Amino acid sequence: MKKLQKIRNLKFSGQSACCYYCGQPMWCENPSRFAKGYGLTLRQARYLQATAEHLVARCDGGGDVEDNIVATCRFCNDHRHRAKRPLAPEAYASKVQSRLSQGRWHGLRLGDGKVSCPVTPANAGA
Numbered sequence: 001m002k003k004l005q006k007i008r009n010l011k012f013s014g015q016s017a018c019c020y021y022c023g024q025p026m027w028c029e030n031p032s033r034f035a036k037g038y039g040l041t042l043r044q045a046r047y048l049q050a051t052a053e054h055l056v057a058r059c060d061g062g063g064d065v066e067d068n069i070v071a072t073c074r075f076c077n078d079h080r081h082r083a084k085r086p087l088a089p090e091a092y093a094s095k096v097q098s099r100l101s102q103g104r105w106h107g108l109r110l111g112d113g114k115v116s117c118p119v120t121p122a123n124a125g126a
Contacts, residue, residue, distance in 0.1 A: 008052035011071040020070040021096040026050040047075040
């Protein structure tokens, strides 16, 4: 297993399998079981696949180290980096939470719809 995958798996577990930005449950393995468990299609489940997110991008000097990586769902990770100038992690988390509360993010609100992730941008490096 590659170093980045190991760090992602470590963060995934440490974040209780919740996305760092949107707080929704994620999966690392077995998308079919995840989809079935939450009543999703496989296409919808793909949005919630766990990825390794660099808080400081590699091109900006961020490295593949634990303090710089969090686990995020594919949707949040992809959308942060589509911007010409991606927002800082704290600002991006606020944007995601605001849009999620308005039903304008990925359209998936699993569980009670509240952010259940114990890790937030404010305490990720702690």
